[in-house]
Amino acid sequence: MSASPASVAAGRGTIDDPSSLAARYRTVRARSIALAAPLSAEDAMVQSMPDASPTKWHLAHTTWFFERFVLGAQPHYAPVDPQWDYLFNSYYNSVGPMHARPRRGLVSRPSLVEVLEYREEVDARMARRFEAGDLDAQDARVLLLGTHHEQQHQELLLTDIKHALWCNPLAPAYRGDLPHRTGPATPLRWIARDEAIVELGAAPWPQAASFAYDNESPRHRALVGAHALASRPVSNGEYAQFVADGGYVNAELWLSDAWTLLQAEGWRRPLYWHEDGAREFTLAGWRERDPHAPACHLSQYEADAFARWAGARLPTESEWELAAADIAVDGNFVEGGALHPQAASDPGSGLQQMFGDVWEWTSSAYTSYPGFRPLPGSLGEYNGKFMSGQWILRGGSCATPRDHVRASYRNFFAPPARWQFSGLRLARDAG
Template sequence: MGSVIDTPPAAMQGATPCLDARLPARFAAVRERTVELAAPVSAEDAMVQSMPDASPTKWHLAHTTWFFETFVLCALPGYRPVNADWQVLFNSYYQSVGPQHSRPMRGVLSRPSLTEVLDYRARVDAGLHDAFAHGELDAALCRRVELGLQHEQQHQELILTDLLHALSCNPLRPAYRDDLPSSTAAAGPLDWMRFDEAIVDIGAPRWPGADAFAFDLESPRHRVLVGAFALATRPVTCGEYLDFIHDGGYREPTLWLSPGWNRVRAKGWKRPLYWLDEERHFTLGGVRAIDREAPVAQLSYYEADAFARWAGARLPTEFEWERAAQGVAVDGNFVDAGRLQPVGDARDGLRQLFGDVWEWTSSAFLPYPGFRPLDGALGEYNGKFMVGQQVLRGGSCASPHDHLRASYRNFFPPEARWQFAGLRLAKDLA
């Protein structure tokens, strides 16, 4: 299986025992939440793959289980995988673990069935709970469990965004859930918050070793000179984006980066993904009226950048964004609220930094100075994707609340549109 599962358990090497007594309950809660998110999905829905960049719900359910089986249970003496063939089917991109089924072909996996995948989850969960109960997991394996839980929370969001794309391709435009609330609220005026030039500590302490979890891409913590800037107090709304459309934003090449303009022409982009026209859009609750006060979502980096140019502003760097977010409570419209759609917020001051929509930044996704990936195959988690991608910050209405922090870095290719991604404006100060 590869070097990542060669470490013997604590009982065999006298390693440090797992000291986090909360971990078994957290494991149960996160795993149960994933199944709850998949519950409204039929077996037929669960195997649909609407594009190569998305994955079927069934695959998400199985892959997150594969992660715990491969990186935790397979490290225990005598453990045998539930099905050795599934080690190939549900490996995503870990070359050092073994071969993988082709990513664009995940939608052809009619077998194993959804019932078998859910049984797979139950059996692996039982194995983990048994290992917890018998003290078989040392501190290193418990850190892998925590990484697996953070990984699963990322896939919880992907279940929703991938399903939204899949259902949008169905001419019937079926809802993921038809009981989602139609929340509306005023956005309030767009004001500016000023930040003076400063040397800012950016990132999180390397994990493992620190009490709080952080992905390897968030470290090492380092100092950055951030020039004086102003940041919009809220994200751009659907109404403001409509003004951009009405003013010919998708027809004016001078607003666009060259690859973005090529996309506009080749793909016929005229409005955000899922906007059926200027009044209606497709959501996880089905076809609904566009809320002009809500943050605009499903934008590519190119669209966000073009809007910022049109508005006489720019996108913030990820360092500017993190400086503004430091000390701000992680509070907002997350998946936990059950809306599954961005909503307006008219509170005073800087708001909606977390939740509602991921915010594109002008920063390329690159390693921090001194970056070092995790050891073994887990080092493949983030490091090898540090090319050709842009950083997004803040989380969305599909993100779990307890998954986010000011140092969290998300990343996607600049043409990606199917995430809950929007923008917040920034501008230079003399």
């Protein structure tokens, strides 16, 4: 990696300003604790499916990241507990073996108390490093990356515990006091754009001023054909029409793999929609479904089928990024406290809800950009090795931290995944 950038956007930390980096570290670490606070030790251990992880594991793994890649970079560093290197490694094969992901919920020891003590100890060691001023440029880069990594796990903490609570026959709420704002959705309009050759992606970090993951780079030219995007995401009410029209039993609407999965799993409505047709499960428990709010917890298969039913398609990630490039990153994020998508409150004439509320599925497979280079060393495993069988989502959700996303941000999941706050925005070809 080459020289550090001069600055990063306010609130995102700067690798050449130890005080801002320390402040960001403390803020991010405190938010993880706050998000876990409503949960009991029993809640924090449960793992409801192989793709999810226990809250306790999220708290420990994000701590392990800093210990392994920042503190552990010092010669002769003594880890808090050497055995935890095996327990809390996620997928870094170059670091060493790891506990199998589907069995993370079986790890009753260390206890939640011990994991919280582990966080406190690593934070104390990091504080001493900040105070001593002995973080070199490489340490600072990895530390800033680590804060964004932890923000990803904060969203996963919420989506994973939501699935676990939904699996509980009592359907308990994560928090019963979450605000619940409803309102009419704005009429769906189409925003057209002419064909153009454009620059997309992010300049490689840290040469560039702003943080971006390696999979967002490099900047590159792309031909984007004439097209139109819907002004807002698809609403619950619109998706309910698809369900009522037999969308889940019409084989013509579904890709082959999707139809096979549909029959095997018996899907007939989105995840968390109640069979009574009126309610949906939220982090506040069962609530009446708002027909105007963006539909969420849809797989890429469901998003694609709905688009076919609607006589449209999903946008490409190039179309999405081009549209979002000049839009301020603002919206319904985790900081707003709703922790659920809401109908747009601004009846503006342009594109709405490009950021926040729901991740928006695209029709683009997760592949590398021309000239892509992963980060050197073990951190090169972070993104690049997953460029197979995954599809791109854009824009962030109601569970995403606001300062974690940007127009070039590339989220990715396998097409059957539906436990994330994922929805869709329609696109269509020009004419």
